[in-house]
Amino acid sequence: MTDTKNNTKRRIIEAANSLFYMTGIRATSVDAIAEKAGITKRTLYYHFQSKDELITEYLSSRDQLNLHVYKKWFDEQEGDITDKIRAVFNGIAEITSHPKWRGCGFQRTAGELANKPGHPAIKAASLHKKNVESWLSEEFCHGSLKNAEVTARYVFLLLEGALSTMLVHHDPVYIRESGNAAALLVAHEMPPEDH
Amino acid sequence: MTDTKNNTKRRIIEAANSLFYMTGIRATSVDAIAEKAGITKRTLYYHFQSKDELITEYLSSRDQLNLHVYKKWFDEQEGDITDKIRAVFNGIAEITSHPKWRGCGFQRTAGELANKPGHPAIKAASLHKKNVESWLSEEFCHGSLKNAEVTARYVFLLLEGALSTMLVHHDPVYIRESGNAAALLVAHEMPPEDH
DNA sequence: TTGTGTATACCGTATAGTGAGTGTACAAAA
DNA sequence: TTTTGTACACTCACTATACGGTATACACAA
Incomplete structure (x- = not known):
């Protein structure tokens, strides 16, 4: 059946x-x-067909699930965009502090498969990260940020930095400070009436 | 003998x-x-004694070597601190574009050993990253930046974000843009006479 | 000087277990 | 009867580590 x-x-x-x-x-x-x-x-x-196929499907299945969590933190936060962005970083600080957290699955998988360039699972990881960045970009556009795309990329890079640093140091302070930097960069691009 | x-x-x-x-x-x-x-x-x-010991010594042996490369790019660049910081990111963009580049060895090792918390190799990775951040902090202090320590952390986080993003996307544009963000945050803290 | 003990540095060969992937058979559904 | 989904038992290659043994060099006693 x-x-x-x-x-x-x-x-x-x-x-x-x-x-x-x-x-x-x-x-x-x-x-x-x-x-x-x-x-x-x-x-x-x-x-x-193979373990490789299973790896790829595992990662693909996580894409929207993870993105949804970010969106939820963002949407449910009251205030302006800096508050919402900070909420995302705070959310990450919280879940990554859980003892069962083992780093970003996409980053870790890409790292383990670094010796197999072009592996479909790496493409799945790449797609997910592009989706996160695109989502940020959209939100910043709607929020009428001046350089929405570039700023989204900055925030995305800080997010990745926060995740990989957490894997090495296991200190959530880095994530909150990453959120501060992101909020700073976002505030810099906000339209005058909001700031 | x-x-x-x-x-x-x-x-x-x-x-x-x-x-x-x-x-x-x-x-x-x-x-x-x-x-x-x-x-x-x-x-x-x-x-x-074991493979684990070998892993640890491998990572430890890379610490100063990698740090030295960063320092060289920084020191040899003419101009103010933003120029020097940009030089570091540009240097990274270059070496990570080499077909033999396989990501940051410290990040990747920490990722592979994520299921073994407290592994000495993870401590070696953590130490290296702390050394990078400390070096940035010192340079920013000498450069009379206002919030040297916090700014160093921001730049460090962008650096980590650039490295992990490069592993996933293999697009050096991300690294240069990360350098732009870093330069922006540094410029924000520079004493007035330099800017 | 010669002999003996001991530490260093190395090799070849097990061993006990794990790895991904298969061949074949059987049962239920269509 | 044919297709679909599942199980058992298997292969063959590989893996970290252990064991037994050897050649050299140096230290100290006879």
Whole structure:
């Protein structure tokens, strides 16, 4: 049945998501994923052609989910754009402080696959990051920022810097300070009546 | 002879450096390192207790080397601090555009070892990043910047963002724009007579 | 000077386990 | 009857590390 198929496939991706993220791509065996999904390895290979394909689908499945979290923090914050941007960084500071946080899955996967240029999973990571930047750019346009695109890129770069620094230092202060820098750059481009 | 010992040890670290960086930590076998160093695996284990120890020494050996490159770009650039900072980002844009560039080794190693909190190699990565930030802070102090420490952190975060973004997108434009943002934040803190 | 003990530096060969991916068979659904 | 989804048992290559053993060099006692 197609329904069963999708269900099994979803369970596999869920198991892959959890293990790839917590343990790392290379350190996670296909056996472990199959076991966690409650199926045989042979069944996994019925649904996916290879481990590489599974890696790619894992990352792709995270794209909109992660983006949605950022959007929620942004939208639910009262105030002007600097307040909303700060809210995103504060949100990140909070979730990355959780002991189960293991860095940005997209960055880490791209890092592990750095020896395989052109790997589809790297493209999935690239796409996700482009989506984050585009979203920022749109919000800044709607907010009538002067150099919306460039500013979005600055904020995006600070976001990436905050994430990768958190992975190394495990100190959320860096994320909040990154948010300060972002707010500063955004305020610099705000129309006069808002500031 | 101690001389021979150091020589062998250095050769091992050199081989480890090359393979760990190009291929990744987990994807590199101890066998491959021994072979590249031209020794037996038994000899490698005579000089190093474990693969983990080798990983740690590999990263530690890169700390001052990488920092020195940044310093050189900074020192050799004529002009004010914004010019010098831009020179650092331009230098990074150049080397990261080389086809053999595989991302920041410290970030990538921290990413691969994310499932082993407290791993000595992660501490080595953390130390290196602290050294980069401290160096920036010192330079900004000597340059009489107003909020030297905070500004150094901002620039550091942009640097990390530039490196991790380059790993995902392979587009050096991001690095130059990151340099623009850094220059902007630095200019904002410069004493009036210089600006 | 000669002999003996000990540390250094190295090699070749196991070993116990894990890795991704397959061949074949069986059951249920279409 | 054919297709679809699943399982068991397997291959073969690789992996970190352990073990047993050897050649050289130097220190000190006879």
